[in-house]
Amino acid sequence: MPELPEVEVTRLSFEARIRGATVLSASLGKPLRWPLGIATAQLQGQVVQAVRRRGKYLLIDLNEGLLLVHLGMSGSVVFADTLAEAGKHDHFDLLTTQGTLRLNDPRRFGAVVFAPSEADAIAQKLLGRLGVEPLGDGFDAATFYQALQQRKTAIKQVLLAGEVVVGVGNIYASEALFLAGIRPTTRANRLSRPRALRLKAAIRQVLALAVEKGGSTLRDFSNAQGESGHFQEGAMVYGRQGQPCRVCGTAIKGLRQGQRSTFFCPQCQKP
DNA sequence: CACGGATCCTGATGGC
DNA sequence: TGCCATCAGGATCCGT
Structure with a gap:
């Protein structure tokens, strides 16, 4: 489903609402494309600094590290005050003081990965070979x-x-x-x-x-x-x-x- | 190293 | 509550 516009539209639809939120807990459903790379418990207490986008990745900046979220072919995200119990295709929940971020992805080609920093090997493996941003100044x-x-x-x-x-x-x-x-x-x-x-x-x-x-x-x-x-x-x-x-x-x-x-x-x- | 193909997974759809 | 083949917004890995 999601190409750059869908990812950007998604980002714009919750960035302001989640910024400054403290993570209360996180939970995983079925395995996605890659493992999270961290215990969900370790996300607790982290504060969301910003939500950026690189290519088709959403980058959720935390005070220590960041989450890289990819929607794959069939993924979508919701951010709301209260959500129903996770359904069969809901595979990641991030409960925060300002609402719950949930990833739904029937085909599970998507991913949520934690990286200690954007320069870290984990992040670079996913982002390192990406081309230029088409809507940025670097696209000449x-x-x-x-x-x-x-x-x-x-x-x-x-x-x-x-x-x-x-x-x-x-x-x-x-x-x-x-x-x-x-x-x-x-x-x-x-x-x-x-x-x-x-x-x-x-x-x-x-x-x-x-x-x-x-x-x-x-x-x-x-x-x-x-x-x-x-x-x-x-x-x-x-x-x-x-x-x-x-x-x-x-x-x-x-x-x-x-x-x-x-x-x-x-x-x-x-x- | 640039290229083409197979592959991950689930669901919808259409032909039989 | 049929079964099977095909297709779907992505991206990686593996031969050549």
Whole structure:
């Protein structure tokens, strides 16, 4: 489910409410992708300093260390004063003086990991190889172009890999490539400088719009206040195979790249 | 080291 | 309360 916009929308929906809260207790359900890396009891008494985001990770800063939360494919978070008893897909609860943070994740591809600091090996294993933040100042066209020049893979897969630029998942990769007029199958190193520049702008535009729209709710995404996203209602290509392009009317095509579905307009997007 | 494929897990959906 | 195959927003690991 969650790509950068959903994670950012989630962060924005509870950061102010949880900041300054003291952890009363923590509990785990079924195993997630990785072990927590600390006994839950050791979180007790810690104070939440801030909630940041890096790529698709939520970083919950504590006075000593931080929690790295990843939503995987099907994860979502709620933060509320009182919550019902944990259900079968609720796998992490953080009870605080200001409310309970709960991770629900049916497929359990997500994770909650404690690291003593962001520089620690545990954190670096997860964050160390991540590419640049697409909505930050570090995302500049020259560096982006140069990075693409070194990859022979299809541009869509380069975006998904997250080593050049983070946060662009399966929905927004298709959407950004549409906006930039680039076929998803085009090899990254075949993109001209102007086209790379156009793609860079398209990525920023798509992700920023998606954050504004509250993310995409395809099936069950909701932010920490239980609100759905609405980006998907205006999607240009994602999930629209066979339907007319909103720009030129040509039927949207679908294909598979690396076991992921891709959508594009054969008229508007050039190889 | 860049690339492609298999893999983790559960649930929804559609064809038979 | 059928069964089976396929697909789903992610990312790592493992051969080549």
